[in-house]
Every structure is written in structure tokens, then in C-alpha cells.
Amino acid sequence: MNKALIALALGGLAIGMTEFTMMGILPDIAKDLQIDIPTASNLIALYALGVVVGAPTLVAFTSSHSPRKVLLFLMLLFFVFNGIFAIAPNKLLLLTSRFVAGLPHGAFFGVGSVVAARLAKPGKEAQAISIMFTGMTIANLAGVPLGTYVGHHYSWRITYAVISLLGLVTFLALYFWMPKLEANKSNNILKQIGYFARWDAWLMVAVIAIGTGGLFAWISYIAPLVTEVSGIPADRVPLIMILIGLGMFFGNIMGGKLADTISPSKAAIASFTAMAVCLCVVFFTAHITYLAYPMAFITGMISFSIGSPLQMMLINNAKGAETFAASAGQASFNIGNTLGAYLGAVPITMGYAYNYPSLVGIVMASMGAVLAYIFLAKVVRPQMNL
Known part of the structure; x- marks a missing residue:
């Protein structure tokens, strides 16, 4: 290596x-x-x-x-x-x-x-x-x-x-x-900042900030989810976190290979869609204790498969401002972190159980898939046909 x-x-x-x-x-x-x-x-x-x-x-x-x-x-x-x-x-x-x-x-x-x-x-x-x-x-x-x-x-x-x-x-x-x-x-500050004068740059920000919010709506409340809904003892929460981390490790590698195989945009659509499906399973099966362990691994794996495809989408779309776009993508991830945690808290404050933030995650991940498809149809494909 x-x-x-x-x-x-x-x-x-x-x-x-x-x-x-x-x-x-x-x-x-x-x-x-x-x-x-x-x-x-x-x-x-x-x-x-x-x-x-x-x-x-x-x-x-x-x-x-x-x-x-x-x-x-x-x-x-x-x-x-x-x-x-x-x-x-x-x-x-x-x-x-x-x-x-x-x-x-x-x-x-x-x-x-x-x-x-x-x-x-x-x-x-x-x-x-x-x-x-x-x-x-x-x-x-x-x-x-x-x-x-x-x-x-x-x-x-x-x-x-x-x-x-x-x-x-x-x-x-x-x-x-x-x-x-x-x-x-050829790089200069004005050229780098000029990337955000384009509508498709803001579409990418929306893809990342909204789509990845699906992950954070779930993981921000993972401890109370598995203890209060799944019935797992509090001293086993570190095991759940290790399973999530292990899933992220394999998901990260999987996402990179998928992006190189079928294109970054298609890989992003597939990852966001799979994330929504995983969160749906989490919502309906959270009360089944033994399923909490494999779902922690699977959801972590699917959710983190999105990282490399999104970075490649940014780099490929920002010719001349690749570094600026890729770094701005990291800022967008943190916006997704904030949005997911904040919106995921809404059903909790309304008195619903801790599996309900997963519903918020489903909506956000699904919106990420739709926005990624719009990016593919309106930005990537027209460029390929030039």
C-alpha cells in the first residue's frame, strides 16, 4: 500500500x-x-x-x-x-x-x-x-x-x-x-470561491447535508434506543458502538469499490436508498433485543458506504476547485450531523419512543437518494453527452 x-x-x-x-x-x-x-x-x-x-x-x-x-x-x-x-x-x-x-x-x-x-x-x-x-x-x-x-x-x-x-x-x-x-x-481564491456561484454546487451541499442527516438522526440516539427500546443492558452499549464502528470500517471500503465500479452518483443513490431501508428495519424491529446487534453492524456499514462516493462526486464536479469543493463537503457533513440530531429529537420531545428518530432518518436518507438522482440526471449525464 x-x-x-x-x-x-x-x-x-x-x-x-x-x-x-x-x-x-x-x-x-x-x-x-x-x-x-x-x-x-x-x-x-x-x-x-x-x-x-x-x-x-x-x-x-x-x-x-x-x-x-x-x-x-x-x-x-x-x-x-x-x-x-x-x-x-x-x-x-x-x-x-x-x-x-x-x-x-x-x-x-x-x-x-x-x-x-x-x-x-x-x-x-x-x-x-x-x-x-x-x-x-x-x-x-x-x-x-x-x-x-x-x-x-x-x-x-x-x-x-x-x-x-x-x-x-x-x-x-x-x-x-x-x-x-x-x-x-491556476488556483486562486476567487476561482475556488467561485465554485459556489453554481447551482449544482448547492445541490451537492443539499445532497450531503440532508442525506447524511439520516445517519445522524439514528446514531445520535443509539444509546437510549438500544437500552430503552431494545432492552439491552447499559454496560453492553460499548459493544453496540464497536459493532457500528466495525460496520463503518467495511462500509467505507465497500463504498469506495462501489463508486469505482458503477460511478459515484449511482453508488450514492444506492447507499442512501439502502440506508433508508435499514432505518426502516430498525424502526420496526427495535423492540427485538437480539436483532439490535446485527442491525447495529449492518446500519453502520450501509451508512458509512456513502463517504467516498460523495467525495468523488464533489471532486468530479468541481474542475479547478476540487480541493475547495471536497473540503466544503466536510462542512456539509457536519451540517448533516446537526440537522439529523436536531430533527431526530423532535419526535422524542413529543413523547414518542427512541426508535422514532429512525423515521426522521428514513425521510432524510430518502431525500438524499432523490437529490443524488437529480444530480445524476441534471448534471452528470448532460456532461457525459457533451
Whole structure:
């Protein structure tokens, strides 16, 4: 395997851990800082805001530099500000460092997606991108449970110190393994930003933000779903999370192969449709305890198969602004995260059981499939006929 792709996967592992470990150790942080959990949850929101802000801006302002230099700069930011977060002596520095630590997230995956596609053999671009995202799936499978355990039994600061060091390891891997690819000399800020003057760019934002919301409507409430509806003991929730992470690992690889085989747009339609079907099964079978385990794996696998196809759709559609589009896609994923969690909470606040957010997920995933089909019919096919 290309060592440069391994370096990108290490970055995915580090970023996945810094984003998702926070959910597992939020009560420990709240206790340590002597604040309530809703206040501590601002750390999650600030990171997401950092992703949304950093994805387009950092890519736009670094577009004239070589991809290797940009990736090194982004991972240096990650290393420094996760390290500051781990030792921050007051709340202001804690909140500030958490926001800045989120800035490199989308830009790293945006630049990394384009680099992975450039390093891949012809016809294997989506599979190369999926290798980078394998790091994030490993984070969910092993890194997040381990970080949560350390944060709960020892200190959350140790967890984030380790995450910061993982950023340093990624920096060194990029330094030694990433080839010195030439920067695209035709890139400039106005050209990058100009991508969003096109209607099809906003269609892609809608595809990602709405469609992937189906995943987050389900996974945001997975713990109460399996404990209160499926009747699984609370101490087995980590097993459910491991099964989801394992499913994401295989789904990520499957999505890359599917996109290279039948085209990214068709793969996205298939993944969104399958996600809606899975969530439908979850809704109607959530009360059957033994089915919760295989459905956690299957739904995780189907839901994460969408990542590589969507990245390739963005890259293929944004000639001259590929990196900006791919990074903006990461911001759109985080919008999907917010939308899915928020809309998924609506039936819960109305008094319905925790399987009802899956209904919201069905609607969002189905809308993603429809929007992806519109993109295929109105954007991809006309371009193929030119």
C-alpha cells in the first residue's frame, strides 16, 4: 500500500478520535470543570463550528501552496491546539483551543481526498479516498472506546494529550512519506470561491447535508434506543458502538469499490436508498433485543458506504476547485450531523419512543437518494453527452 495513503489514514484516525471521543467523556469533563453537561456540550458545538469555518477558508487561503505543505500545516495546527486543549488551565483557553482544533478537520479531508485521487491508479480513485477514511472508521472502532475508557478511569486530559501526540505522528508520517506534489498554479481564491456561484454546487451541499442527516438522526440516539427500546443492558452499549464502528470500517471500503465500479452518483443513490431501508428495519424491529446487534453492524456499514462516493462526486464536479469543493463537503457533513440530531429529537420531545428518530432518518436518507438522482440526471449525464 502507498505509504502516503497510510499517512492520510493516520490523520483520519486522529481527527476521528478528537471529534467523537468528546461524546463519551463529556460527563467527565463537566465534572472536572465543575459545570453542567449542557454547558460542556458547547465543546462539541465549537468543534463543529470550527469544521464549518475552517473547511472553506483554510483551503481557499492555502490553494497556491503544494498539497504536502498544506497537509503539514493543518496537522501542525491539530497537534498544537489539541495539546493546548489537554492542558488548558481555564475555560476561555479550553473553548478557544477546541474551536481552533476543529479548523483543520474539513480542510485536511478536502486536500487529502484530492491528493489520494491523484496518487491512485486510474479507475481506483474512490478506493484510494476510502483508505484515508479508514482511519476515521478505526477511530470509531477502537480509538474512541479506548479514549473514552482512559478519560473516564484516569483523566480526559490524558486522552487528548494522546490525541495530540497522534497528530504529531501524522505530521512526521506526512513529512517522510508524502511526495512533493506540485501545486495547481491556476488556483486562486476567487476561482475556488467561485465554485459556489453554481447551482449544482448547492445541490451537492443539499445532497450531503440532508442525506447524511439520516445517519445522524439514528446514531445520535443509539444509546437510549438500544437500552430503552431494545432492552439491552447499559454496560453492553460499548459493544453496540464497536459493532457500528466495525460496520463503518467495511462500509467505507465497500463504498469506495462501489463508486469505482458503477460511478459515484449511482453508488450514492444506492447507499442512501439502502440506508433508508435499514432505518426502516430498525424502526420496526427495535423492540427485538437480539436483532439490535446485527442491525447495529449492518446500519453502520450501509451508512458509512456513502463517504467516498460523495467525495468523488464533489471532486468530479468541481474542475479547478476540487480541493475547495471536497473540503466544503466536510462542512456539509457536519451540517448533516446537526440537522439529523436536531430533527431526530423532535419526535422524542413529543413523547414518542427512541426508535422514532429512525423515521426522521428514513425521510432524510430518502431525500438524499432523490437529490443524488437529480444530480445524476441534471448534471452528470448532460456532461457525459457533451
